[in-house]
Amino acid sequence: MLKLHIGNKAYSSWSLRGWLAAKQSGLPFEEHVSPLYDELWDARKREPQFAPSGGKVPILWDSDIPVWNGLAIIDYLDVKSGGSRFWPSDPAAMAFARSISAEMQGGFMALRREHPFNVRQRYRAVPPSEEVAADLDRIMLIWAQARARFGGEGDFLFGDFGAADIMFAPVVTRIITYQLPAAPFAQSYMDAVTSYPYMQDWLAAAQEEEWVIDRFERTDLL
Numbered sequence: 001m002l003k004l005h006i007g008n009k010a011y012s013s014w015s016l017r018g019w020l021a022a023k024q025s026g027l028p029f030e031e032h033v034s035p036l037y038d039e040l041w042d043a044r045k046r047e048p049q050f051a052p053s054g055g056k057v058p059i060l061w062d063s064d065i066p067v068w069n070g071l072a073i074i075d076y077l078d079v080k081s082g083g084s085r086f087w088p089s090d091p092a093a094m095a096f097a098r099s100i101s102a103e104m105q106g107g108f109m110a111l112r113r114e115h116p117f118n119v120r121q122r123y124r125a126v127p128p129s130e131e132v133a134a135d136l137d138r139i140m141l142i143w144a145q146a147r148a149r150f151g152g153e154g155d156f157l158f159g160d161f162g163a164a165d166i167m168f169a170p171v172v173t174r175i176i177t178y179q180l181p182a183a184p185f186a187q188s189y190m191d192a193v194t195s196y197p198y199m200q201d202w203l204a205a206a207q208e209e210e211w212v213i214d215r216f217e218r219t220d221l222l
Contacts, residue, residue: 002029003061005049007036009206011216013117013170016202017070018058020166023198024085025077029060035211071105074163086163093150093158100142100157101167108171111135115178116216117170119206124220125179132180139171140183147189155192169193 004022006015022029034044034057045055053059053068060067060076067076078086088094110131128136146157146164157164172193175182182190193199 002027003032003049004029005032005034005057005059005061007034007057008209008211008213009033009202010120010209010211011117011213012036012057013112013173014056014070015058016117016170016173017166018060018073019202020169020198021070021074021077021086021163022060023201024161024166025081026085027077027081037213037215038211069105070167071101071163074101074166078163086166088150088158088162090150096146096150097158097162097164100146101164103142104164104167104171108135108139111139111171111174115174115180117174118177118216119173119203120209121177121217122222123178123218124222126220128180136175136180136182139168140186143168143186143189144183147185156189161196165193165196169199 002022004018006012006019009015009019019031022031032049035041036057044050049061050057050059052066056068058068058070058073060073062076062080067073074086088097110129114129114132143157150158152159154160156162157168172190174180175186175190176194194203
């Protein structure tokens with residue numbers, strides 16, 4: 001059986017992507033949660049299950065085959081599950097979905113840096129920095145283009161829930177956590193993401209975790 005090693009559900013955005021991909025694949029898998037950055041983390045991340053990724057999560061094991069990195073896990077599970085659960089079949093839609101997913105993986109660093117992933121909290125709205133505002137403007141633009149060109153009658157970027165939505169799910173939660181500005185059209189999309197059954201399961205589990213990582217907490221709660 002597949003084994004997926006992830007970090008804290010409250011704090012690990014990349015773990016969310018890997019976990020959503022595993023759920024979306026429809027394949028059975030074992031879930032192993034390891035708390036990040038506790039007193040045992042330096043030793044734990046050198047254990048065999050984390051060694052191939054250099055201690056990063058998520059990491060997926062298929063027997064003795066390790067796969068890490070969100071897009072790599074998506075593509076591996078896409079092939080393993082038959083190639084119909086993650087990417088649009090239309091060539092233009094697939095090209096757009098892959099492009100914005102890759103852009104998400106390597107970009108929007110100001111948003112990530114200034115607004116850490118934390119799905120347990122809601123903070124008071126504060127005007128974002130210029131760098132974060134630029135990231136948000138770009139995200140709104142590509143969401144609007146995806147919805148207008150390829151969304152059809154569906155609720156997600158390319159109609160049905162898929163790889164691009166998995167990649168942008170942590171952005172949705174960041175906008176909600178920090179009450180960041182979003183275009184009016186984006187609210188229905190964000191509602192669809194957060195109400196998706198797998199997301200509901202993740203969010204509920206995050207609320208039940210007892211671990212607290214101070215570096216990802218702030219005091220300006222609502």
